[in-house]
Amino acid sequence: MAYRWGMVVDLDRCTGCEACVTACHAENNLPTVGADEAARGRAMHWIRVERYWEGEFPDVRVKFRPVLCQQCGNAPCEAVCPTYASHQNEDGLNAQVYNRCIGTRYCGNACMYNVRFFNFFHPQWEKPLQLQLNPDVSLRESGVMEKCTFCVQRIKAAKSAAKAEDRAIADGSLQPACAQACPAGALVFGDLNDPESRVARLSASPRGSKLLEDLGAEPKITYLHRQGWHESNA
Amino acid sequence: MDEASRWGTPSVLTTAHRSAGDAFRAFFDIRTDPEQPVAFSHQLHLSKELVCTDCHEGVERGPVAGLPSVNTCLICHSQIATDRPIIQQITKLQEQGRDLAWQRVYGYPREAHVRFEHAPHIRSGVECSTCHGDLSQQTVATRVVEMDMAYCVNCHKAKQASNDCLTCHY
Numbered sequence: 001m002a003y004r005w006g007m008v009v010d011l012d013r014c015t016g017c018e019a020c021v022t023a024c025h026a027e028n029n030l031p032t033v034g035a036d037e038a039a040r041g042r043a044m045h046w047i048r049v050e051r052y053w054e055g056e057f058p059d060v061r062v063k064f065r066p067v068l069c070q071q072c073g074n075a076p077c078e079a080v081c082p083t084y085a086s087h088q089n090e091d092g093l094n095a096q097v098y099n100r101c102i103g104t105r106y107c108g109n110a111c112m113y114n115v116r117f118f119n120f121f122h123p124q125w126e127k128p129l130q131l132q133l134n135p136d137v138s139l140r141e142s143g144v145m146e147k148c149t150f151c152v153q154r155i156k157a158a159k160s161a162a163k164a165e166d167r168a169i170a171d172g173s174l175q176p177a178c179a180q181a182c183p184a185g186a187l188v189f190g191d192l193n194d195p196e197s198r199v200a201r202l203s204a205s206p207r208g209s210k211l212l213e214d215l216g217a218e219p220k221i222t223y224l225h226r227q228g229w230h231e232s233n234a
Numbered sequence: 235m236d237e238a239s240r241w242g243t244p245s246v247l248t249t250a251h252r253s254a255g256d257a258f259r260a261f262f263d264i265r266t267d268p269e270q271p272v273a274f275s276h277q278l279h280l281s282k283e284l285v286c287t288d289c290h291e292g293v294e295r296g297p298v299a300g301l302p303s304v305n306t307c308l309i310c311h312s313q314i315a316t317d318r319p320i321i322q323q324i325t326k327l328q329e330q331g332r333d334l335a336w337q338r339v340y341g342y343p344r345e346a347h348v349r350f351e352h353a354p355h356i357r358s359g360v361e362c363s364t365c366h367g368d369l370s371q372q373t374v375a376t377r378v379v380e381m382d383m384a385y386c387v388n389c390h391k392a393k394q395a396s397n398d399c400l401t402c403h404y
Contacts, residue, residue: 032373087399089398089399089400090396090398093400093402095398095399095400097347097399097400097403097404098347098403099345099346099347099403121240122240124240136349137404138344138347138404139344142344149333149404152400152404153349156400156404160351160353163357164353164354164357165355209395230243
């Protein structure tokens with residue numbers, strides 16, 4: 001049976017601690033570019049925590065929203081790629097093939113979630129930081145786009161292990177680094193094709209909505225509203 | 235790699251060919267086989283009815299087949315052919331707690347972003363010789379099969395394995 005990987009983000013649980021951001025950097029060999037280049041918009045974070053203030057000081061509340069690649073089913077980044085570097089794979093992942101990418105950056109412009117990043121620089125780490133690189137993840141050279149892969153290296157490993165034992169991947173046994181690191185369990189990852197999976201049940205919740213859903217990109221990440229802010233609870 | 239500027243390699247030389255020499259050798263298909271620490275004869279061992287998995291133990295279990303350590307050699311060679319200089323050299327290495335620095339014969343450049351796993355290929359019945367040639371005819375292993383992408387893709391097509399890019403490149 002084919003998988004269709006998706007995620008649910010429970011905004012009620014997110015505390016904005018950014019453990020997911022750190023975990024993603026460590027897992028996926030994301031280089032840092034330094035303060036000057038970050039100010040020019042060249043920093044790369046496959047997942048970021050957006051922060052929104054609500055109300056006037058001193059009566060303010062802050063809302064956090066983790067944003068990562070929404071793995072759109074009808075992705076605008078795929079349609080504009082001249083080399084098919086960005087394409088939909090059989091598991092519904094929005095794949096980025098580094099070998100094919102020629103760095104036109106059309107995909108980055110087409111993406112309305114701003115989750116695609118261009119490598120302006122060759123990835124470099126000061127010694128001895130190169131020793132902590134994850135050997136299962138490619139180092140992207142300068143001139144290619146990159147983005148969240150839903151930790152495809154973990155998906156591949158889990159699929160391979162499951163196939164060797166002739167079983168399906170059990171729900172909850174596979175997590176990307178961000179979901180694994182989330183102390184509040186705000187990120188839930190799983191197979192949307194399995195109606196019994198936690199992610200499939202949560203994404204059917206009445207609290208659920210998708211980012212910029214009306215644009216028709218069919219994102220695979222469902223955000224669960226904070227209960228107090230939902231119209232029905234107001 | 236360490237000398238590369240922050241902005242990457244110059245446009246004349248691609249990431250695959252870091253120097254003029256690299257580009258020249260790639261263009262004329264000149265490749266030298268790596269020099270192994272000892273002149274291990276595959277032909278000799280396979281003629282004694284050993285099989286590949288006796289020494290390359292990881293091949294059925296995981297991504298890498300594995301290059302044998304001196305301990306693997308000495309499973310047999312603590313008893314067999316102990317008078318040969320090579321075996322004595324290996325025995326000495328083990329006594330010193332050192333190991334053989336085997337050199338890879340097959341592999342992919344980092345820029346190819348290829349992730350190859352042995353185990354699924356073995357499970358689906360691909361013979362070792364399909365990709366590594368007939369080792370019973372070789373002494374020290376040499377690169378006899380040109381593993382370019384067409385080679386992989388043709389076999390994947392024939393066996394109806396996935397040809398999605400993410401199958402191998404990520």
